[in-house]
Amino acid sequence: MTGQPKNPTLKTPARSLALIDRIRDRGGANLSQLAEDLSLAKSTVYKHVITLYECGYLVREGDEYHIGPKFLDLGEHARSRKVGYQFADDAVRELTDATDEEVDFVIEDHGRVVTISESYHKWVKYPDKSDSNRYRARMGTYYHMHATASGKAILAELPRDRTEAILDRWGLPANTDNTITDRQAFVEELERVDDRGYAIDDEEFTDGLRGVGMAVDRTDSPPIGAMSVSGPSYRITDEVIEQNIVPVLERTVESFERRLVNDRSDGP
């Protein structure tokens, strides 16, 4: 799930970070499991984990080590770092009220796209767990860009070489039958997105889920991120997209961008 680096300059810290990833993926682990997973001596894992623990990054429950709350602090820091990200909450709120569908704001990070906004629905309408008509993105979740509306919207606006590098790095793995897996076809799709000004995810990420994504632009910089509205295919028809969603999405994104230029404390 989490990509390993190709040339980690410092091997020891990279090993510690790999352990963090492993502990995350396992949802907690003990020394023997980690040693097995990463083919390391138990004593080696021990020293790494103790170090991470002493520095406050892991918590311990009996013989199991877990991701510690310290990451919450750092995560919130990352999220509230740019003022631009603050506006995202407002925009998500607006769009949710207007569309009553799942709304997300994502940014590009290391060639993938990551959810930065808390789903507003989570708070406003406390849903049953059984409400399978709604897809809800957890904050901090990473997605491949080629299979999401927001990702395509961003890719279409990135400099050509950046886009190419990202496609090289992550490829075009299929999530569903609709996922565009052919590179040539995908580049053409990006041109369509660029012409239209917004991207459509037509069950390319999850079966039964459609979405519309639009990049949030800055002047003289790559887009700061992208907003998307998504829901079940039977509700998000082409007509609904064109007549209902795109206009209000456009309005929200423009207001977002206006606030960005007024504030300007967002670096390149």
Place this chain on the structure above:
Amino acid sequence: MTGQPKNPTLKTPARSLALIDRIRDRGGANLSQLAEDLSLAKSTVYKHVITLYECGYLVREGDEYHIGPKFLDLGEHARSRKVGYQFADDAVRELTDATDEEVDFVIEDHGRVVTISESYHKWVKYPDKSDSNRYRARMGTYYHMHATASGKAILAELPRDRTEAILDRWGLPANTDNTITDRQAFVEELERVDDRGYAIDDEEFTDGLRGVGMAVDRTDSPPIGAMSVSGPSYRITDEVIEQNIVPVLERTVESFERRLVNDRSDGP
């Protein structure tokens, strides 16, 4: 702000982690600044930072490195790890509706207390920035336990040696004139808290702010965390605490604890 370890077994990873802390505290930094701050050669810092970057933990903006969104993912993981933490959101919501004051749920981590719940007020009543009558805790924020109602509530229920170790580790630094800084006096305060069943923060953390905290207990384990209600001193009088807040706080915490024993997937 962030404590350094006393005996970090592996020096190289500990150095990387110290760099993360430093970047966080500065709100982004370049190599020269970091080298200066930690008294390291610029080339050394370079290799550490590149490693953190390659592994996806940092983002780069020109010459500045920043905490990356990957921490959001790990933070959310830490937060949603225990089912018990899920109930916290419900409880916070309930208590907020009932009291209309700031409500928080915190857990103990490495001898401090850290906010695990999103403030419900943030979403329900979108406040003006000028609403200085409300104190709002950001998720992931750490506090010293001796100066907060929740912290005292937890300390009062921890095994004696744990409590002593925590006080040794962090001391009793003064936040306000009301902060209890004398160890003997503080131990007596903990006994009062234990008798009463709840803790009061009487402007010990911030001037003008009072709060009530109650530990959320499990059977045969230290408390899972603590809930608190806090607000301006003129509203949170002794009468209001005893007659309004404590009963509803008690009710919410009991319901919380009931859900915990029903679920039981929370380790020690």
Place this chain on the structure above:
DNA sequence: AACTAGTGTTTCGATTTGCGAAATGCTTAA
């Protein structure tokens, strides 16, 4: 247009540091 001061990046040898195998100690279940 040359200069300067600030970046990040690379090189390379000395030596500190992390590594693994095995032994130890501790707890829990049989």
Place this chain on the structure above:
DNA sequence: TTAAGCATTTCGCAAATCGAAACACTAGTT
């Protein structure tokens, strides 16, 4: 009591990190 699982410690060798200095690049200044 025994056995199996765990974390923890020890120690010598090999390897990876470190720092100083040189390099390359950019932006702002003279």
